Amino acid sequence: MSVESDLRKDGIEVTEKLDTLRVNSLARNVSVKLCETFPEFNLNQNELFIKLSRLNMYKAKMPEGMAEANYFYKNTSIYFNEHIQDEDLEEFAIHECIHYLQEVKDKRNSLIRMGLCDYTEFKIYGLGLNEAAVQLMASKVNGIPKEYVKYFGISFETISPSYYPLECCLASQLAYLIGEDILFESTLNSNDNFKKHFANATSPKVFMSIQNAFDEILNNEEEIIKLNNRIANIEDRNKKVDGMVEKINELKSEISLTFMRTQNLIISSYFDNTFNNISTLEDVENYRRKLYNFKDYLGCTEGYTFFNDYYVNKMMDLEEKYNRIENGEIETALKVITKKENIFVKIFKAIKKLLLNEGIKQDINE
Numbered sequence: 001m002s003v004e005s006d007l008r009k010d011g012i013e014v015t016e017k018l019d020t021l022r023v024n025s026l027a028r029n030v031s032v033k034l035c036e037t038f039p040e041f042n043l044n045q046n047e048l049f050i051k052l053s054r055l056n057m058y059k060a061k062m063p064e065g066m067a068e069a070n071y072f073y074k075n076t077s078i079y080f081n082e083h084i085q086d087e088d089l090e091e092f093a094i095h096e097c098i099h100y101l102q103e104v105k106d107k108r109n110s111l112i113r114m115g116l117c118d119y120t121e122f123k124i125y126g127l128g129l130n131e132a133a134v135q136l137m138a139s140k141v142n143g144i145p146k147e148y149v150k151y152f153g154i155s156f157e158t159i160s161p162s163y164y165p166l167e168c169c170l171a172s173q174l175a176y177l178i179g180e181d182i183l184f185e186s187t188l189n190s191n192d193n194f195k196k197h198f199a200n201a202t203s204p205k206v207f208m209s210i211q212n213a214f215d216e217i218l219n220n221e222e223e224i225i226k227l228n229n230r231i232a233n234i235e236d237r238n239k240k241v242d243g244m245v246e247k248i249n250e251l252k253s254e255i256s257l258t259f260m261r262t263q264n265l266i267i268s269s270y271f272d273n274t275f276n277n278i279s280t281l282e283d284v285e286n287y288r289r290k291l292y293n294f295k296d297y298l299g300c301t302e303g304y305t306f307f308n309d310y311y312v313n314k315m316m317d318l319e320e321k322y323n324r325i326e327n328g329e330i331e332t333a334l335k336v337i338t339k340k341e342n343i344f345v346k347i348f349k350a351i352k353k354l355l356l357n358e359g360i361k362q363d364i365n366e
Contacts, residue, residue, distance in 0.1 A: 003074045012062055013060055014058050014059075022086075023057050026057070030048075031045050031049040033141045034094075056077040057093075059079075060079045066081075068081045068084060069081065069093065070096065073105070076100070094138045102115040102134075116195070128214030128219075129171065129210075130187065131167060132168045132170065133171055133187040135160050135163050145159070149165055151165055151166055154166065154300065155301075158172070166299070167217060167218060176294065177198075177201065177266070178197045178198050201270055209265060217259060224248050227248050260306075268310065274290075275314065275317065278318075287318065292311070
């Protein structure tokens with residue numbers, strides 16, 4: 001299929017090509033910001049500029065609900081929605097430029113990988129996770145502040161309130177557990193480092209389940225957009241419209257269920273596995289702190305209690321493990337219990353009292 005056919009299929013109609021001066025300006029600014037935001041990746045600013053300046057950039061008419069910008073690998077081009085003001089193009093260019101930098105092609109110029117996404121002959125894997133990771137990187141580059149939002153009955157805090165918010169919430173949870181630097185490095189350099197780290201912390205099966213859930217959420221969101229656009233083009237409400245509205249509500253429910261199920265899987269799989277590897281008092285404290293702070297990344301619905309219940313049960317298990325380590329029942333336990341570690345017992349008692357008063361539940365619901 002030609003590029004023109006792809007554009008028509010997606011409802012994109014080119015209205016203007018950006019001149020070389022404007023493309024170079026965008027390439028220069030994006031290169032500077034990527035290097036400044038991610039110094040740990042040792043990016044070469046001049047090389048980045050040269051590469052990004054080769055991109056073709058266009059303004060185009062786009063269907064309602066579609067992304068404000070799109071990168072097409074077949075002709076190495078970025079298409080911006082024509083209503084975007086010139087001074088705002090850079091904000092949207094960053095996400096698409098990252099896509100360009102992460103693409104991997106074979107000798108026939110066919111796309112085989114883009115960051116965390118694999119393009120096989122029959123199916124694409126990891127598209128949702130990759131979009132979320134790229135958007136988190138772009139939001140960080142743009143300096144987007146955190147904001148509380150609510151989508152499909154799910155409330156959470158995010159640095160991407162407008163683009164892939166649910167996917168970004170889940171991706172932020174993964175980044176918190178495994179490391180943002182590992183997630184972003186794999187995203188930019190199109191390797192399996194993040195996948196391997198997360199699979200080691202949980203299991204390959206769990207990683208695949210989570211990856212598929214991202215794709216499911218993304219696909220259902222796109223289906224909702226298509227249905228809304230079809231409804232907008234129908235003048236008179238009829239049974240067909242009612243059917244599409246009902247389908248949209250079903251898709252929203254599926255998205256919400258998939259999100260919560262995936263979040264709970266992330267929590268239980270990671271912290272269950274990590275719990276089994278605790279062998280020192282320092283491990284106990286690190287585990288407690290990491291589990292407690294996970295509350296800052298939660299997406300919550302009305303009546304959601306999974307995390308609170310899980311936390312209470314794990315604190316009880318953790319206290320038992322602490323006592324076993326303190327008494328030397330675990331071979332690698334520290335032999336000397338310092339004053340600081342004795343204080344830890346008091347911390348446990350305080351936490352138990354707090355949980356009995358449902359303090360952490362109040363924190364989540366707020």
